[in-house]
Amino acid sequence: MVETNHPSACYSLGLIHYSGEIVPKDVQKGLLLIQKGARYKDPEANYWLAKQYFEGTCFVKDPAKGIEHLKISAGRGYAKACSLLGLYLCQGKYLQKDLVQGISYIRSVLDELENKRLIWLVSELSISNTNTHEQTKTDFIVQLVKKVSESCDSDTRVAMADILLDNHIDEAFAETLLNAEIKAGNKEAKRVLGTYYLKQKNDFVKALPLLEEVAIELDDLGIQRWLGGLYLNVQGYQNIQKAIVFLKMAAAHGDPESCWLLGSIYLRDGRNVDEGMPLIRIAAEKKYPIAIEFLAYLHKKLEDEGLSMTNLDENESRRPSENTNNTTTIIPHDKETATLSTEANYTEEPKPNTDPTSGIILPEEEIATPSTAVEHGEESEPITTPRYSSSFCRIW
Numbered sequence: 001m002v003e004t005n006h007p008s009a010c011y012s013l014g015l016i017h018y019s020g021e022i023v024p025k026d027v028q029k030g031l032l033l034i035q036k037g038a039r040y041k042d043p044e045a046n047y048w049l050a051k052q053y054f055e056g057t058c059f060v061k062d063p064a065k066g067i068e069h070l071k072i073s074a075g076r077g078y079a080k081a082c083s084l085l086g087l088y089l090c091q092g093k094y095l096q097k098d099l100v101q102g103i104s105y106i107r108s109v110l111d112e113l114e115n116k117r118l119i120w121l122v123s124e125l126s127i128s129n130t131n132t133h134e135q136t137k138t139d140f141i142v143q144l145v146k147k148v149s150e151s152c153d154s155d156t157r158v159a160m161a162d163i164l165l166d167n168h169i170d171e172a173f174a175e176t177l178l179n180a181e182i183k184a185g186n187k188e189a190k191r192v193l194g195t196y197y198l199k200q201k202n203d204f205v206k207a208l209p210l211l212e213e214v215a216i217e218l219d220d221l222g223i224q225r226w227l228g229g230l231y232l233n234v235q236g237y238q239n240i241q242k243a244i245v246f247l248k249m250a251a252a253h254g255d256p257e258s259c260w261l262l263g264s265i266y267l268r269d270g271r272n273v274d275e276g277m278p279l280i281r282i283a284a285e286k287k288y289p290i291a292i293e294f295l296a297y298l299h300k301k302l303e304d305e306g307l308s309m310t311n312l313d314e315n316e317s318r319r320p321s322e323n324t325n326n327t328t329t330i331i332p333h334d335k336e337t338a339t340l341s342t343e344a345n346y347t348e349e350p351k352p353n354t355d356p357t358s359g360i361i362l363p364e365e366e367i368a369t370p371s372t373a374v375e376h377g378e379e380s381e382p383i384t385t386p387r388y389s390s391s392f393c394r395i396w
Helices: 007-019 027-039 043-055 063-075 079-091 099-107 115-127 135-149 154-166 171-183 187-199 204-217 221-233 240-251 256-270 273-285 289-304 309-317
Strands: none
Touching: 007 027, 007 043, 027 043, 043 063, 043 079, 063 079, 079 099, 079 115, 099 135, 115 135, 115 154, 135 154, 135 171, 154 171, 154 187, 171 187, 187 204, 204 221, 204 240, 221 240, 221 256, 240 256, 256 273, 256 289, 273 289
């Protein structure tokens, strides 16, 4: 068939030589055969060459030649080419922007595209949807999501709803989609919707119950740490029992910030030193600066008084610890604003946002204190943390 210049045969044999999967690899021979197939207007060969020119893989990057091959492929009805050409027209990438024509190209092959391709289109079109007045494109994106939602799995629906929320596209529809998936038992949908309520809506009434469930059900370290810091430090939200619950979860991951916070709670007023000091040491071993400085300060204070850390351990091993096994019921909330910090990386030494003499530090991302929190309930007593003083050093 290659002998008779059959386009499809030229392309297929060219790929075999180019990849070397069946015969010895011969890139040059493979490219010549693929180009031969393209000359005879094989749509797959032209699409393949278009991508090489866009990416600069086999040839010098040349978008103009890429568009030329892409148009030949799309002109012969190849679905992938039509969808890519339509996307570029919608984005104004490599050629003049034309929303109507771009959407027309994509719409003409919708039934031929796999869900994976449709999801990619949703993502790409959403990211480029910077002009809020492009209602035509926004409506088409939602149409694509609805089409894919009819036949895709639950996780895919959640991922597409997340794309819509991130790009502020038909948020009501995305919220409805996520609530349906939550009812169906999708735990990731709780994370997406809870984060949306918190970061974009500042709606704590809806956000906190969802995020608490995510912290427990998905064992999400970032959310565990954030909830622990919120319930420990932020005025109007303070709940020491709930702070301990979530910080314990995060500390179980070995998270240095959570170990420091939880250890500080245990050390406050000289209680539960047996539990507190090991946590402080873990934080110091993981190079958490304030824990390192605290231990250095404590060591110096003990040294000045003729004692050592060993004396502290021996004294505390003989002292009965108070019972701190508090159980906490997760309850609804009626508070208002804050921001969510779910990322932490201590491969490099972190920079705390307070000096060592200020006790506990807040999570690195700023947590805004709700201005109206007290209006919803009685103002709670601010939770204090250990200070560096002689009386604290003599906690035994």
